[in-house]
Amino acid sequence: MSAADTPRGVEWPSDWLRATLGLFALRALSAGPSYGYAIISELERHGFGTVKGGTLYPLLTRYETAGLVSTEWRAGDGGPGRKYFDLTERGHAELARLSADWSRFTQLSTDYLDPERRPKEPSL
Amino acid sequence: MMQQTSDRKWFDELTLELRIRQVHGTAIGDTLASVRELLRDTGQSAEEAFGPAREYADSLDLPAEPKHDWVRKSLWPALLGLLAFLLFSQAIISLVRAEQMLVSPAQLALLLTPAVLILLLPLYIDALMRHVWVLITLGVIASLAGVLSAVVAPTAPAEAWLAVNPFPWVIGSALVMIAQSTVSTIRTFHSASDDDIIDPLARSTSSGTGAKVFVHVTNWLFPIFALAMLGLALALN
Numbered sequence: 001m002s003a004a005d006t007p008r009g010v011e012w013p014s015d016w017l018r019a020t021l022g023l024f025a026l027r028a029l030s031a032g033p034s035y036g037y038a039i040i041s042e043l044e045r046h047g048f049g050t051v052k053g054g055t056l057y058p059l060l061t062r063y064e065t066a067g068l069v070s071t072e073w074r075a076g077d078g079g080p081g082r083k084y085f086d087l088t089e090r091g092h093a094e095l096a097r098l099s100a101d102w103s104r105f106t107q108l109s110t111d112y113l114d115p116e117r118r119p120k121e122p123s124l
Numbered sequence: 125m126m127q128q129t130s131d132r133k134w135f136d137e138l139t140l141e142l143r144i145r146q147v148h149g150t151a152i153g154d155t156l157a158s159v160r161e162l163l164r165d166t167g168q169s170a171e172e173a174f175g176p177a178r179e180y181a182d183s184l185d186l187p188a189e190p191k192h193d194w195v196r197k198s199l200w201p202a203l204l205g206l207l208a209f210l211l212f213s214q215a216i217i218s219l220v221r222a223e224q225m226l227v228s229p230a231q232l233a234l235l236l237t238p239a240v241l242i243l244l245l246p247l248y249i250d251a252l253m254r255h256v257w258v259l260i261t262l263g264v265i266a267s268l269a270g271v272l273s274a275v276v277a278p279t280a281p282a283e284a285w286l287a288v289n290p291f292p293w294v295i296g297s298a299l300v301m302i303a304q305s306t307v308s309t310i311r312t313f314h315s316a317s318d319d320d321i322i323d324p325l326a327r328s329t330s331s332g333t334g335a336k337v338f339v340h341v342t343n344w345l346f347p348i349f350a351l352a353m354l355g356l357a358l359a360l361n
Contacts, residue, residue: 037165054179081324
């Protein structure tokens, strides 16, 4: 059984996740403000495996510095508060740009990997 | 219990690593609170969720003071204070005994050893903060230099390289120490907001009154030692 058949519980090559985590984190925030554990759970639920805090938080910190996300500490109900991350306008624009680029890239990759759809190389 | 202990150690290490990188207190408080939040949610240990503290601090790339800003703000004033104290401690003994201050080259070299160690601090400050044995080694070297300088001190003007009236040196070095401590105290008041680790939820600083008093006492360490030196010289006389 391939990884693609059963995405949940399968560990994808770490390089793949490292390359796409930024885009996926922006996507996870596109529905509204969210916090660290909720983002990790969302990615896990969609079959991308468990992202560690040590990987996610530095990424979000860089996005905050770049102005792609804003942050706010909110008091919790009966417990300590949480740090919420929210996409800024710039973050939304970056998500749209990266999503479009990703679609083109995956289409190109799929075409290349499928011998039937691969364009014929000119013969020498 | 074991996890709490290792997590506490990890948090201490992370704070230290961020301090070494001159990260602002507010950013350190924010980072610590974020880590605590995720650990509560996942039930993981800090090492398990975030990896080694040093690597995590590296990966965050948080806003920080310029790398060697502390040299200008802290190192040069401390070095000036130390040199003034070393001069004062030599001159005060001669003044109390109503003698000339005698100095030999070997004595001068040994007295300047602690100053040279402080001067070279930027080269090994990270190792000093991470490993207590480096601090102990430096303490031993400085103490040995102090003891040996007393051993090689000239006893008669004929043996001395320099023989000067100690009074102006006592007054001059005391004024330098007081001026340096005053400037450091004023700087401490102004830089408190940047240095304090602020919990974003509590909106209060983690360094309490005790820590602030400690910082102010360290600013006046050389004048305090100088007074002790004066008392000792008078008592021995």
